[in-house]
Amino acid sequence: MSGNPRVDASRVHADAVVVDGLQINNWSREVLEELRTGGVTGVNATAAVWEGTDQTLRTVAEWYQFARRHEDLMVLAETADDIRKAKEEGRVAVVLGFQNTSPFADDYRLVEVFARLGVRVAQLTYNIQNAVGGSCYEPHDSGLTRFGRNVVAEMNRAGMLIDLSHVGNRTSLDAVETSQLPVAITHSNPTWFVDNPRNKPDEVLRAVAASGGVVGCCLYPLVLGGASTGLEEFCAMVRRLVDEIGPDHVALGSDCTRNWGDDYVEWLRSGHWRPREDTPATWPQWPQWFRGPEDFPQVTDGLVSAGLDEQTVRSVLGENWLRLFDDVFASGRPA
Template identity: 30%
Template sequence: MSIQEGRYDFGLSAAQEERAERLHDKNINIDLLFQGPLSPAAIPESISLKVKELCEPYKDEPMVYSTMPAQIITRLAASGEIAEYKEEWYKSGITAGNRELHLKDTESLITSMGEVQLQFDSCDWLVKALNAEDIRRAKREGKKAGIVTAQETDALGKNLALLDTLHSFGLRILQLTYNNQNLIGSGCAEPGNGGLSSYGLRVVERMNTLGMIVDTGHCGRQTTLDACAASASPVIASHTGAEAVYPHMRCKSDEELRAIAATGGVIGVFAMPWFVHEDPDHTTIEHVLDHMEYVIRLVGVEHVGIGTDWPMSDLEWSLVFFKEQIAPKLGFAKGDGPSTETVAGLAKYSNFINFTRGLVARGYSDEEVAKLMGGNWLRVFEQICG
């Protein structure tokens, strides 16, 4: 593998560059909050204009207008009209990334199930990962694996039987709460910090029984701690950061990070410009690596992974609209949320080798790099999902 475009300047020697390429090609690399493989920088301008034309009649319906572009892009990619969909994934070197269901309500659940299944049905190189061996097999066969996940639970209501149905579809990772309060517990933007409800405890128990991974990425502090105490299986935070490095509501305290690690779980560090550094216009992959290193020093290299949550598989004009009109309604602070800022070194998914290169630059061993780039996620996935 030789990826020259988008390389971040870590000052690596020729020998280090060769080692990074070898490791990136050899390892099972997993991004557990994988918004791509497309990104605004990778989608052709002609596609952006076409999508905008299709969406314009719905501009007076903000939620519809905001969600339409990503849905149209998914269909265009599945039909083969956006060749970059496959190209970016393969150039990235990522073996597995999540394919996300939306459980905001019944309509979004049904729609997203169709969109996710369409990707698997349309791409003979993309397999649905129901267990760890599916990911290993994808690596051996030169394919890619999609792990079905969800960040919301509102569509469940109090019908726990839906968890069984979703598990049968392929859902393997479920985040208990998003930013705000729901029936399960308090999200990270909820000032009450109420923790898990009695129903939330039952949800965790059912997820343990099914072999579904408990995710606390957007959960509030007490909800995270309660989940770690209640779960009989490892708990994860698919995408977060270290509060001690940058004090943002989406980052987790040392107490939470230690609690997750104590379950045998993994903390995925994100690459959202506004969540890892005080200046989103000058955020680099070094800042993301700073969060990873802090968590490594705190809880050990066995409990850290990557969940970039970035760059978004969307269009620049749509992301600006989302940030201005939609993000505040979802609990994000003013100025937060997807927009035009990017992390230097990760403008495209094809730049993902910069993680391996950065870990090499910081002196990690081959074994440690393998764990951080995907081995830790694979371990938890195998332990819980088989």
């Protein structure tokens, strides 16, 4: 028994500011309530995957309305302190993020425009090569492009966190080297845990940690090894990663996909970059121990049982994201 009997997991979970590095739900009042029930305060919510500038603006406008409509339950957060305050108020703090740089089109100046609109995180590529760099699925990763270097510099200036989750390894290493600020992998696991293009080799994980950044361990079945992977296996992975890259650099990024039909997963896979598949994609089955945000307390149980000390559990649950948000978001905020 490797658990730490002196740590009361339910108390730790209730006290901690729990932050999820990425969710891509079809947001509704019910989903917000699931987060609250699960004790999740902060969440990086995906506001663009394939969309361009115009459509993304409309999504952002929709978020403003959604946030007002449900202001008893949520707030749009632009700083780590907004998340800390939401914890005190018992509200969910949504950080708007992109899983692509498509909203910036070919204009690095649009980074600042979206930053001013409240967007605080952007993944450099989604699942295909783009103008900024190569994706994790690309057979020939271009590396960070000339335009990509300007986007990274502008993200640093504007205080927007660089996310490398779906990004190719060469582009990721280039981004770490180019960025003046720490970067994140919001939702991936080590390839030594599950060998999948969406997971990350040691070299990338260590580079992100060395930047002062954070790796969000991910519960999405594809990168978890399927629904049969146990909570103990997942938490043992977290513990090993803590040992390898340090307790200040490991966190969670569930990749929750609540409330969508199968059409949406086909859209995520194929966008408009290829014809729809003959057999359209369907959502994978999630593990029994993590059906959605309501199950977050079980993850805390698992982390305690895996023998992590209380401070490390708190760091993994949220403090590491908060520190990184403090370091990055404050950087270039307009006065």
